[in-house]
Amino acid sequence: MNRPSPTEEDLIQEFGNLYESYGLKRLEGLIVGLLLTQDEPVSLDGMVTLLGHSKGPISIAVRRLDDIGLVKKVNGPVNRRNYYAAHPDLFYNNFQFNMATVRKNRQMAERFLARLEEEEENGQAETVENLKHMRLFYQLMESFYQDFSAQWRKVKQQRLDGDASEKENGEDASRPETSALSE
Amino acid sequence: MNRPSPTEEDLIQEFGNLYESYGLKRLEGLIVGLLLTQDEPVSLDGMVTLLGHSKGPISIAVRRLDDIGLVKKVNGPVNRRNYYAAHPDLFYNNFQFNMATVRKNRQMAERFLARLEEEEENGQAETVENLKHMRLFYQLMESFYQDFSAQWRKVKQQRLDGDASEKENGEDASRPETSALSE
DNA sequence: TGGAACGTTTTGAAGTTTCCAAACGCCGGA
DNA sequence: TCCGGCGTTTGGAAACTTCAAAACGTTCCA
Known part of the structure; x- marks a missing residue:
């Protein structure tokens, strides 16, 4: 869970804008952008702290992104947690x-x-x-x-x-x- | 100004749905759909009666459609009126x-x-x-x-x-x- | 058998969009 | 110069969206 650099912050925001202009949810774009900057999978709580949004919306957004194949559930350090990464495709x-x-x-x-x-x-x-x-x-x-x-x-x-x-x-x-x- | 047949009504509604799912305005889709069923240009008031929506929103939607090249201003029977048709391209x-x-x-x-x-x-x-x-x-x-x-x-x-x-x-x-x- | 650590669902508030109705402004013709 | 026809703009209501906070359910471990 690497805190994004300023440039990466901008990247994340731009992905938010991008998704918004597509008619999708801004938050979904933020998540995708975030995951593109992470070399390790990120947990739900990780996204909460890195994005500064609350857990409910992130939970829903991440599930949707998983459904449509933009994000992938992967294994991570802690067993009980769900970890996500940007889908390779x-x-x-x-x-x-x-x-x-x-x-x-x-x-x-x-x-x-x-x-x-x-x-x-x-x-x-x-x-x-x-x-x-x-x-x-x-x-x-x-x-x-x-x-x-x-x-x-x-x-x-x-x-x-x-x-x-x-x-x-x-x-x-x-x-x-x-x-x-x-x- | 030919009143659309039931099938054409459906077509118009589907264009509305389509545009909505793209993140565009439903009304813009309805207008495009309508114009695709008309062999003569349609005036603003024509759209009002054919679509059953009020003039304000149609005025704005049509202008936007014109701007992005989906609709074209053309000449029609009455001089003072604005007539529109689906853009050929x-x-x-x-x-x-x-x-x-x-x-x-x-x-x-x-x-x-x-x-x-x-x-x-x-x-x-x-x-x-x-x-x-x-x-x-x-x-x-x-x-x-x-x-x-x-x-x-x-x-x-x-x-x-x-x-x-x-x-x-x-x-x-x-x-x-x-x-x-x-x- | 608690209780801690999660993810999910619900609730409500704030913001945004979408639309109608009506006022407005502009332009031609009597 | 007034008046009727037309498009545009404005004001406000209703519906929808988006989000945070908190309650909830589940699972694992002591």
């Missing part, structure tokens, strides 16, 4: 959330298209047209997400392999061939 | 929002990495490691988003060309070569 798991909503959007378009098709009413041509646009868009997006998913797994594997054999070489050797990043 | 513009947050995430990782690097304190190794993971993830994601962006523009162009030459052929002829979609 935190970012990827969070992404899978987005992927699910993309799929939901596509399915929504398809569901309504089917409904309109069997109704055969007139005056709904524009709706049908827009739903087809929507379906096409999210179909394409879904396929990109799946490709991304596969690629990331590959990159992550390379990263693990690299760490195992040639530890300590400063920069990442395993960066994939990406298109040039703007800015 | 609604889904794409919404996606660009996501792309911006991905970029922000990458930049956040880089910003803190730079800060930690120049501080040279110890006990922050885990934070650095996690931030490198974060950076790598969002770098890859960003490059996929850019590829998707380019591809979508191409698909959209094909779609327009197709519509212009061979109108009315039931199904989309311009679907791109995507990987197989699950389910």
Whole structure:
């Protein structure tokens, strides 16, 4: 349980802001940020003292984060306590959330298209047209997400392999061939 | 100003739910949903009667939707009125929002990495490691988003060309070569 | 069989959001 | 210049969210 440095404090707060802007709970972001700065698992009471929030909300937030796979229950020094760490696939798991909503959007378009098709009413041509646009868009997006998913797994594997054999070489050797990043 | 059919009513409500779950305003979703069912532009008062909400909130919501490019001011029958329609690139513009947050995430990782690097304190190794993971993830994601962006523009162009030459052929002829979609 | 050490649930207060109703301001046309 | 139609802003009520404090339940150990 290392007390965060000032920079790490800022990091934690930024994660709070980030999660808040996503429509999630600020406290959940604070917890995730905190765990990213800790090399050892943190207990509930640890979070209470490190974050300065009270136990009730933290208990609930941590359970939720565990449910959605952003945080992981792990073993720690004291037996009776629950210890948590950032999930090793935190970012990827969070992404899978987005992927699910993309799929939901596509399915929504398809569901309504089917409904309109069997109704055969007139005056709904524009709706049908827009739903087809929507379906096409999210179909394409879904396929990109799946490709991304596969690629990331590959990159992550390379990263693990690299760490195992040639530890300590400063920069990442395993960066994939990406298109040039703007800015 | 066509009163939505029952199915279209459902569609509008679902858009409300969707936007709400994104952390946006439910009313904004209702408006977007409504405009997707209308083949003619709708005035503010039109939305009031079609949605059954009052004018104040609609005025604000519509302005915001216009700002972020999900809705477009267009000309309509009566001169003094403001008419709105769903933006032709609604889904794409919404996606660009996501792309911006991905970029922000990458930049956040880089910003803190730079800060930690120049501080040279110890006990922050885990934070650095996690931030490198974060950076790598969002770098890859960003490059996929850019590829998707380019591809979508191409698909959209094909779609327009197709519509212009061979109108009315039931199904989309311009679907791109995507990987197989699950389910 | 206590009782200490936990995590969870409940309660209530404070803040925030969301909405309607109504007042307001602006712009054209009589 | 007044008046009617329109969008915007304001005020306030109701619902919801977020959090701390404290009561509660459970488990392990003396």
